[in-house]
Amino acid sequence: MSTQRYRNHLANMLVLAAGLLAAGPLFANEIGQIKVSNGTVLIERGGQRILSVPGTRVQQSDVIRTGIDGSVGITFSDNTMMSAGPNSVLSLDRFAFNSTTHEGRFDTSVRNGTLSVISGKISKQSPEAMTVKTPATILGVRGTEFFVQVSAR
Amino acid sequence: MTNPVARAGLVLMAALLGACAQDPLKPPGSIDLVVIVPDREGRVGAVVVSGAQGSTTLDRPYAAARVEEGGKAEARSVSEGEVKKIFEGAIAAQPLRPVSFLLYFQEGTDEYTPESKQAFEGVFAEIARRKAAEIAVIGHTDRVGPVEFNDALSLKRADRVRRDFMERGIPQSSISTAGRGEREPIVPTADEVVEINVR
Numbered sequence: 001m002s003t004q005r006y007r008n009h010l011a012n013m014l015v016l017a018a019g020l021l022a023a024g025p026l027f028a029n030e031i032g033q034i035k036v037s038n039g040t041v042l043i044e045r046g047g048q049r050i051l052s053v054p055g056t057r058v059q060q061s062d063v064i065r066t067g068i069d070g071s072v073g074i075t076f077s078d079n080t081m082m083s084a085g086p087n088s089v090l091s092l093d094r095f096a097f098n099s100t101t102h103e104g105r106f107d108t109s110v111r112n113g114t115l116s117v118i119s120g121k122i123s124k125q126s127p128e129a130m131t132v133k134t135p136a137t138i139l140g141v142r143g144t145e146f147f148v149q150v151s152a153r
Numbered sequence: 154m155t156n157p158v159a160r161a162g163l164v165l166m167a168a169l170l171g172a173c174a175q176d177p178l179k180p181p182g183s184i185d186l187v188v189i190v191p192d193r194e195g196r197v198g199a200v201v202v203s204g205a206q207g208s209t210t211l212d213r214p215y216a217a218a219r220v221e222e223g224g225k226a227e228a229r230s231v232s233e234g235e236v237k238k239i240f241e242g243a244i245a246a247q248p249l250r251p252v253s254f255l256l257y258f259q260e261g262t263d264e265y266t267p268e269s270k271q272a273f274e275g276v277f278a279e280i281a282r283r284k285a286a287e288i289a290v291i292g293h294t295d296r297v298g299p300v301e302f303n304d305a306l307s308l309k310r311a312d313r314v315r316r317d318f319m320e321r322g323i324p325q326s327s328i329s330t331a332g333r334g335e336r337e338p339i340v341p342t343a344d345e346v347v348e349i350n351v352r
Contacts, residue, residue: 035248035285055285071246075287075352079251085242099331112183116243118250119198135183136222137204144198146189146211147240153182153221 030057031095032076036083040067064090066113078104080120080130088113093133097122109133115148117141186239188217188231193250202226249283251352256314258345260295261306263313273314277321279351288323289350290314292332300334308332310347 034041034056041052044063050056052064052072066072066088073083078097084090089111097104104122110132123130123143130141134150189211191197199212204220209228211218215236217229237244254276256269265273280286292307292314311330319325 033285033287035283036246038246071242073246073248075248075251079350079352081248081250083243083246083248085240085246088243114240114243116240116247118192118247123198134185134220136185136220136224137187137202137218137226139187140201140203142199142201144189144200145192146187146200147236147243149186149239150183151186153184 029059031060032058032074034072035075036073038071039069041070041072058092060092060095062092078120078122081118083116085114104129106130110148110150112150118145119143182222185220186217188236251350252279254349256347258310260345263309276349280323286327287352288328290330291348293346294335295345296335304332304334307334314347
């Protein structure tokens with residue numbers, strides 16, 4: 001790398017760093033936000049239980065449970081949208097997203113209930129980068145909208 | 154405690170607490186139903202459904218698969234009406250779709266063009282309409298001038314938009330800004346713009 005190019009590179013890095021400092025509503029470990037929350041909805045994080053309201057931020061590894069009267073809608077930072085109906089259990093197992101390149105990885109699992117998925121930038125950029133696991137299947141998502149119902153036999 | 158209503162309440166509470174404390178799941182064998190639907194433009198992507206015994210790809214509107222735990226994925230077709238009924242709760246809780254806007258700037262400055270002053274009001278109305286709106290503001294520039302200048306200008310434009318939103322009462326914590334300078338935007342846009350994503 002020539003000195004000039006190195007200088008340019010350095011200048012870019014500084015500007016980018018300034019940009020990062022300037023703002024960013026989501027902290028690194030916050031991957032999305034609850035937009036809709038009806039009835040009983042709990043977020044389990046570590047040993048804690050957090051009540052879900054519109055605006056509550058979700059993190060990787062959170063488990064979201066809706067009660068018999070509950071439903072919840074979440075928008076993630078790559079614009080993936082998920083919503084769950086009553087008696088649902090949704091785990092946000094893994095989420096990584098680079099907002100510049102749109103590369104990332106998104107793995108969730110549904111252990112019970114109903115889920116609606118409108119995939120976002122991660123799945124658009126790399127068709128193998130998003131999965132939804134259920135007790136019976138693994139779903140590979142390629143830029144699309146779909147529904148999953150998991151019920152006891 | 155003989156009151157049956159109170160007792161039922163207790164049992165329900167215990168069940169709810171139980172459900173929270175430890176997984177009643179996985180249930181002894183569950184059945185999945187997966188349905189792919191067209192998006193708003195009528196397009197469908199694909200979902201590859203892999204079960205214990207083979208996989209199937211859903212890539213047509215309302216194609217569905219039913220999978221029993223440990224079993225095969227069986228192809229199904231489900232009507233739009235059935236989808237609306239089975240997934241009623243989830244559909245009702247879908248967040249509003251993100252929307253993008255472009256605000257245009259006068260060349261080399263952080264001043265809006267006259268049309269964009271109008272457009273700003275439209276963005277503000279969209280934000281006000283949403284619960285817990287998040288706003289991503291991304292500044293762009295043309296390729297005239299040094300990269301450093303354009304990076305700084307794109308950020309200055311994004312900042313300008315952010316300040317204007319904050320003046321209208323939108324909390325700073327829900328606005329993020331970034332300057333992309335003259336770099337190729339992911340969505341091809343005109344040069345002298347700020348892209349605003351509201352979700």
